[in-house]
Amino acid sequence: MSLSVSEKIKVVLKRREMTMGQLADKTGQTRQNLSNKMTRDNFPEKELREIANALDCDLEINLIMRESNERV
Numbered sequence: 365m366s367l368s369v370s371e372k373i374k375v376v377l378k379r380r381e382m383t384m385g386q387l388a389d390k391t392g393q394t395r396q397n398l399s400n401k402m403t404r405d406n407f408p409e410k411e412l413r414e415i416a417n418a419l420d421c422d423l424e425i426n427l428i429m430r431e432s433n434e435r436v
Contacts, residue, residue: 370401373415373419376419377419
């Protein structure tokens with residue numbers, strides 16, 4: 365079973381020894397706002413890129429056509 369986006373963010377936060385509050389500060393939002401998004405697991409792509417950058421990570425988002433294995 366794959367992890368949700370929020371779970372992946374939590375894994376990286378732990379590995380970076382960083383708090384949710386620190387991530388919120390680095391992405392220019394309140395801790396409460398980030399916490400709400402984490403609970404809903406609801407992030408626009410632009411925000412995921414900001415979070416990845418704040419966590420010193422690369423972000424990959426792929427749609428892969430099943431019949432051709434083509435990445436879109």
